[in-house]
Amino acid sequence: MIDLRSDTVTRPSAAMREAMVQAVVGDDVYGEDPTINRLEEMAAVLLGKEAGLFVPTGVMANQLSLRLHTRPGDEVIVEGSSHLIRYEGGSASSLSQVQLCCVPGTRGLLSSGQVLQAIRPQDLHFPLTTLVCLEQTHNVGGGTIYPLATIQQIAEVARTHGAALHLDGARLFHAVVATEIAAAEYAQYFDTVSFCLSKGLGAPVGSMIVATKANIDRLRRLRKLFGGGMRQVGILAAAGIYALEHNVARLKEDHVHAKQLACLLQQIPTVFVDPDLVETNIVLFEVVNSDCTTSELLLAFKEAGVLLNSVGDRAFRAVTHLDVTAEQIEEAGTRISSVLGE
Numbered sequence: 001m002i003d004l005r006s007d008t009v010t011r012p013s014a015a016m017r018e019a020m021v022q023a024v025v026g027d028d029v030y031g032e033d034p035t036i037n038r039l040e041e042m043a044a045v046l047l048g049k050e051a052g053l054f055v056p057t058g059v060m061a062n063q064l065s066l067r068l069h070t071r072p073g074d075e076v077i078v079e080g081s082s083h084l085i086r087y088e089g090g091s092a093s094s095l096s097q098v099q100l101c102c103v104p105g106t107r108g109l110l111s112s113g114q115v116l117q118a119i120r121p122q123d124l125h126f127p128l129t130t131l132v133c134l135e136q137t138h139n140v141g142g143g144t145i146y147p148l149a150t151i152q153q154i155a156e157v158a159r160t161h162g163a164a165l166h167l168d169g170a171r172l173f174h175a176v177v178a179t180e181i182a183a184a185e186y187a188q189y190f191d192t193v194s195f196c197l198s199k200g201l202g203a204p205v206g207s208m209i210v211a212t213k214a215n216i217d218r219l220r221r222l223r224k225l226f227g228g229g230m231r232q233v234g235i236l237a238a239a240g241i242y243a244l245e246h247n248v249a250r251l252k253e254d255h256v257h258a259k260q261l262a263c264l265l266q267q268i269p270t271v272f273v274d275p276d277l278v279e280t281n282i283v284l285f286e287v288v289n290s291d292c293t294t295s296e297l298l299l300a301f302k303e304a305g306v307l308l309n310s311v312g313d314r315a316f317r318a319v320t321h322l323d324v325t326a327e328q329i330e331e332a333g334t335r336i337s338s339v340l341g342e
């Protein structure tokens, strides 16, 4: 089976598992786990922030950041197809009692003008806009990369209007590797940045949040409140450290594979895909002129040995990752083509 549903499906390598076995651990709620302390320090240095915090999931990283920056009744500006609105189970309203102002972006990306338009005027009728959230790379946008200049402009707008800025950087390192712009350069404009160790970097669990020391202290309290205070978590941190040390530069291969897949799919007459739009490890494509429904197509792909996810009506997402080879990508192209009768 060639699993292109997500880059979350990777399994820890033998070397990563060995690092986990060897991890020196302690009780992290007492601050006594040396391996987690090392990972948190490492993340902070890498992103040019004062401190870091390990959390189990990307969703928790986003939701803690939301809680940090807002009060109930506030409004948060997000892009309309962002992970925060689509895939987090409604947790922004449930856990932080905020409302989300969804602004439709271009392939997931907002302009500073759009953010400016969305910020509410100071008037007691309106909610307070206290936070703007961006996503780098943008998942449903197709792994798209926010240009640094756009981030800088949005940060200026947010700052001028007293709103904080959070980056859902689940796949930030894909942008770093594709653009050769350091993670800290992107991070400098944000109050909080999260990134995932379990998406593409190959760790089984874990996300990081980086921010000022004062905000990380507050986030640490909030993590406890959300039930995310963990104990001998150095075992997981060892996987995270291994991921950051060994699996960042190789993300380039995943980008090459994604482009390769898009080029193969482009040769199928009933597929619409633009390989030029593939910037990182996510390929979005549509099947046109088909009598099959989206779920029938997904099942047919699965029966042919390729797992994909759908992102809309006959629209599919293929994600490349460290457990798929160039040969498997070639094979996936052939199998998808045969399902579509070409």
Ligand code: TLP
Residues within 6 Å of the ligand: 005, 006, 007, 008, 056, 057, 058, 059, 060, 062, 083, 087, 135, 137, 139, 168, 170, 171, 196, 198, 207
């Ligand atoms: N994304 C998953 C699914 O939830 C859709 C995937 O397969 O891509 N931010 C972004 C941009 C993400 O893509 C994801 C996961 C998360 C946050 C949440 O991370 P986890 O799954 O660790 O909570």
